[in-house]
Amino acid sequence: MNKYVIDLALKEVAQAHFVDQDNARSLMNSHAEGSLAASRIYRYVMGGQDDTVAKAVRENLSVRRIYRELLAKTSAFYIPEALAASTEEYPERHGEGCLVRLQDSRAQADQVYLIIEVKDQRRDLPKSLTLFGVEDKMVSLDLPAGRNGVVQTIIDRSSLAAVLLADPKTEIFLR
Amino acid sequence: MRRIAILIATTGGPVLVDRITPEPAPQSMVCLRRQSDVLPISADYDDFVRPGSGVIMREFGPYEEGAFRLDVSDVIGTGLSWQLGVFAAHAIFESDEHVLSDLETADQIIWLTGTVDYDLNVGDVDHMAEKVESSALMLSEYITKGTPIIFAAGQENAKFLEDHQPPQGITVVSLENTNDLLKVLGLVKEVPAQAPSRNTSFWPMAVLALLAVGAVFAYSQQETVSEKTEEVALEIDVTSDRGENPIFFYGDYLNLWVEVTQEAWVSCFYKQVDGTIFQLYPNDKVVEVQSFSPKHKHVLSGGNNATFAIQFGPPAGKEEVRCYASPNQIDIDPENPPHDVAVDVLRFDLKP
Numbered sequence: 001m002n003k004y005v006i007d008l009a010l011k012e013v014a015q016a017h018f019v020d021q022d023n024a025r026s027l028m029n030s031h032a033e034g035s036l037a038a039s040r041i042y043r044y045v046m047g048g049q050d051d052t053v054a055k056a057v058r059e060n061l062s063v064r065r066i067y068r069e070l071l072a073k074t075s076a077f078y079i080p081e082a083l084a085a086s087t088e089e090y091p092e093r094h095g096e097g098c099l100v101r102l103q104d105s106r107a108q109a110d111q112v113y114l115i116i117e118v119k120d121q122r123r124d125l126p127k128s129l130t131l132f133g134v135e136d137k138m139v140s141l142d143l144p145a146g147r148n149g150v151v152q153t154i155i156d157r158s159s160l161a162a163v164l165l166a167d168p169k170t171e172i173f174l175r
Numbered sequence: 176m177r178r179i180a181i182l183i184a185t186t187g188g189p190v191l192v193d194r195i196t197p198e199p200a201p202q203s204m205v206c207l208r209r210q211s212d213v214l215p216i217s218a219d220y221d222d223f224v225r226p227g228s229g230v231i232m233r234e235f236g237p238y239e240e241g242a243f244r245l246d247v248s249d250v251i252g253t254g255l256s257w258q259l260g261v262f263a264a265h266a267i268f269e270s271d272e273h274v275l276s277d278l279e280t281a282d283q284i285i286w287l288t289g290t291v292d293y294d295l296n297v298g299d300v301d302h303m304a305e306k307v308e309s310s311a312l313m314l315s316e317y318i319t320k321g322t323p324i325i326f327a328a329g330q331e332n333a334k335f336l337e338d339h340q341p342p343q344g345i346t347v348v349s350l351e352n353t354n355d356l357l358k359v360l361g362l363v364k365e366v367p368a369q370a371p372s373r374n375t376s377f378w379p380m381a382v383l384a385l386l387a388v389g390a391v392f393a394y395s396q397q398e399t400v401s402e403k404t405e406e407v408a409l410e411i412d413v414t415s416d417r418g419e420n421p422i423f424f425y426g427d428y429l430n431l432w433v434e435v436t437q438e439a440w441v442s443c444f445y446k447q448v449d450g451t452i453f454q455l456y457p458n459d460k461v462v463e464v465q466s467f468s469p470k471h472k473h474v475l476s477g478g479n480n481a482t483f484a485i486q487f488g489p490p491a492g493k494e495e496v497r498c499y500a501s502p503n504q505i506d507i508d509p510e511n512p513p514h515d516v517a518v519d520v521l522r523f524d525l526k527p
Contacts, residue, residue: 147218
C-alpha cells in the first residue's frame with residue numbers, strides 16, 4: 001500500500017479546488033434546463049458569441065470559476081493581484097511582457113484612457129480584457145485593434161472596469 | 176476672437192468638429208459627442224497626427240502631449256475625406272485669433288471635404304452630390320441667419336460645386352494645397368481672409384440653397400440614368416447614411432439606402448438583439464410597392480421622399496437589417512429565405 005503525505009498548508013486550497021471541480025462537473029453533467037457543456041464555455045472564452053454563457057458567467061459563480069480557469073489557460077497575458085499597495089488612484093499593473101494602466105482624460109474628467117502596452121511588438125495584441133476583483137466581481141471588455149504594441153480605448157471613470165482597475169487586488173487576463 | 180465652425184462633409188450629413196484637446200496618451204482618438212465612444216477612424220486620425228506618418232504634429236507642433244482627442248458631433252464612417260476638415264480644425268486650434276465654434280454662435284461656417292497628403296496637397300474625393308444633399312437642410316438654416324458659409328474642397332470637387340451654381344451666401348473655394356486653406360481661414364498674414372459679404376435677403380437664399388442642392392442631386396441622378404445598361408448578376412447593397420458599420424443611439428433615425436444591380440423586388444427585415452425579427456419593407460406605410468430600378472440609390476427610410484422613418488429604441492446591442500432582392504415579386508420568410516435571391520446585411524451597434 002502506498003503512503004501519502006498531505007501538506008497541511010495546501011489542504012484548504014486542494015479542498016476548495018475540489019469543490020470548484022465538483023460544482024463544474026455537476027453543472028455540466030446536469031440534465032436540467034440551462035446546463036452548459038464545457039466546450040460551449042470554451043468557445044465563449046475563445047471569443048465566440050453566446051448570450052446564454054455570458055449570462056451564466058455573470059450570474060452563476062460556479063460557471064464564472066470555470067470560465068476563469070479556462071481563461072487562465074488560454075490568455076496571452078496574465079497579471080496577478082499586486083503584492084504591494086499603491087498610493088495612486090489607478091496603479092500601473094505590470095505583467096510578464098505587458099503593462100496595463102489608466103490615464104486621466106484632460107478633455108473629460110469623467111473618463112479615463114485604458115492603455116495596454118505589449119513589450120514584444122511581434123506578439124499578437126490582445127482583443128479582450130477580463131478583470132476578476134474581490135468578491136468575485138468580474139467584467140470583460142472587447143478591445144479595439146491595437147497598433148505599434150499599444151491598445152488604447154476610453155472608459156467611463158464610474159464603469160466597473162475602472163473601479164476594478166483601481167484595486168491592486170484585481171486579476172487581469174488579456175486574450 | 177473669430178469664431179469658426181468647421182463642418183466635415185459626409186454622405187450622412189455634416190459633422191461638426193466640437194473640440195480638440197491635447198492628451199497625455201500614446202494614441203490620438205476621435206470621440207463621439209464627448210462620450211467614451213471611440214470612432215473607428217481613430218487609427219487613421221492617429222496616423223494623420225503622428226510625426227513621421229502624418230502632418231498635424233509636424234505642421235502645428237511640437238506639443239508636450241503625445242496625442243489629441245478630437246470630439247465630433249456625429250459619426251464619420253470610412254474613408255479619408257475628413258482629413259481636410261480636421262486639418263482646418265487643428266489650424267484654428269493652434270491660432271491665437273480664431274477659435275473653434277458651434278454653429279449657433281459662429282461668425283463663419285466652413286464646410287470641407289478632401290484629403291491632405293504628406294506634401295500638404297489637397298485631394299479630391301467622391302460622393303460630392305450626396306454630401307451636398309445631406310447638408311442642405313442644416314445649411315439653409317444658417318444661410319437664413321446670415322452666417323457666411325464657405326465650401327472648401329479640392330480643385331475638381333470645387334469645380335463640380337461651382338458648376339451647379341451654389342446660392343448666395345455660399346462661397347466655393349478651390350484648394351490646391353493647405354496653404355490655400357490657411358488663406359481662406361485668414362491664417363496667412365499677407366493674404367486677406369476671404370469673407371463673403373452678408374446678404375440680408377435670407378429667405379430667398381434658403382430657397383436657392385435647396386434648389387441648388389436639388390440641381391446637384393438631379394445632376395447625379397441624370398448621370399446614373401444615362402449610363403449604359405449592361406447584363407449583370409442580381410446583387411443588392413444595403414447601407415446607411417452612416418456607412419457600412421454604423422453606431423446608432425436611442426432616438427436616432429435609420430436612414431436606409433438600398434441599391435440593386437438589376438430591376439428587382441426588395442424585402443427587408445429588422446433583427447433585434449433579442450432575436451425578434453419584423454418586416455421593415457414593404458410595410459403598411461408603403462402605399463404602392465414597386466420594383467427597384469437598378470444603379471439608383473433608393474432611400475428606404477428617413478429620406479425626404481420616404482414614406483416611413485425608423486427611430487431607434489431599446490433593447491440595445493448588435494442589431495441588423497437584412498434585405499433580399501428577387502427578380503420576381505415573392506413573399507420571403509426571413510427564417511427560411513430562398514436560396515436564389517440576392518441578399519445583403521447591414522449590421523450596427525445600437526447604444527442607449
